[in-house]
Amino acid sequence: MKFKFKLEKYKDKFENFLKSYVEQIKDIDKKLLDSMKYSLFSGGKRIRPILMLATYEVCGGKSEEIYRFASALEMIHTYSLIHDDLPCMDNDTLRRGISCNHIVFGEDIALLAGDSLLTYAFEIMSSCDNSEFNSNDIMKSIKILAFNSGCSGMINGQCLDLNCKVSCIDELINIYSLKTACLISAAAEIGAVLAGASERKIVACRKYGKFLGLCFQIVDDIIDNEEFNLSFFKNPTATDLLKDFIEKAKNELDILDSDVSFLKDFADFLIFKAC
Numbered sequence: 001m002k003f004k005f006k007l008e009k010y011k012d013k014f015e016n017f018l019k020s021y022v023e024q025i026k027d028i029d030k031k032l033l034d035s036m037k038y039s040l041f042s043g044g045k046r047i048r049p050i051l052m053l054a055t056y057e058v059c060g061g062k063s064e065e066i067y068r069f070a071s072a073l074e075m076i077h078t079y080s081l082i083h084d085d086l087p088c089m090d091n092d093t094l095r096r097g098i099s100c101n102h103i104v105f106g107e108d109i110a111l112l113a114g115d116s117l118l119t120y121a122f123e124i125m126s127s128c129d130n131s132e133f134n135s136n137d138i139m140k141s142i143k144i145l146a147f148n149s150g151c152s153g154m155i156n157g158q159c160l161d162l163n164c165k166v167s168c169i170d171e172l173i174n175i176y177s178l179k180t181a182c183l184i185s186a187a188a189e190i191g192a193v194l195a196g197a198s199e200r201k202i203v204a205c206r207k208y209g210k211f212l213g214l215c216f217q218i219v220d221d222i223i224d225n226e227e228f229n230l231s232f233f234k235n236p237t238a239t240d241l242l243k244d245f246i247e248k249a250k251n252e253l254d255i256l257d258s259d260v261s262f263l264k265d266f267a268d269f270l271i272f273k274a275c
Helices: 002-022 031-038 047-058 066-084 103-106 107-125 135-149 153-163 167-194 199-224 236-254 261-271
Strands: none
Touching: 002 031, 002 047, 002 066, 002 261, 031 103, 031 107, 031 199, 047 066, 047 103, 047 135, 047 167, 047 199, 047 261, 066 107, 066 153, 066 167, 103 107, 103 167, 107 135, 135 153, 153 167, 199 236, 199 261, 236 261
């Protein structure tokens, strides 16, 4: 109960901040703004921002400015979903139980809404002038998010997913590492960086996030019953891999000299439905 209460507390506080921040956007086309809001507030689990907030807190961070970076991360994740659903990509019609953005607003506006969320994310981070954050840490965090969401990370993973004929589990795990784990890893890493953690702790948080990201995508495939991907999970099985990755994720937290119970429970929370 303590974990669920804290999880909801993180989510509710983040949700309120994000809504208040988006409401400040002025002087843009109403349809474009409605399209941005439509996907941004479509019932996402907020896994990535919650992970950033929790890691930041565990590493000793106290500034409310962290919510800017958590919001930027969620905007980038949301833009990627809008673009993934387009006819030229996955050609989906439903996302989170409702019509995809391009079905409601048209492909042109959906494309621009995704572009707007992506660019606004970096505006939010770069406008952070709170003295509680070291300027070098701010720049490092922006670079981490750009790297992991760009052509060396998430976008590369999406490209491989579209064009690569997967022939073995290693190739599949590589796609998972890029397409899904990169942003989740970035969430934990940025939380540690902005909290002023040591390099060893930052690396541990990055690895923790990566293992969590791999688990998240495997669980997603199990729940969605994607037989193409699951056909590779024979030996080891998908469940065996999940348990191995979760154990590795938790082990990375041992270096942190603080209460990491929420982060360990968070790892279990992500795989609960699959095991």
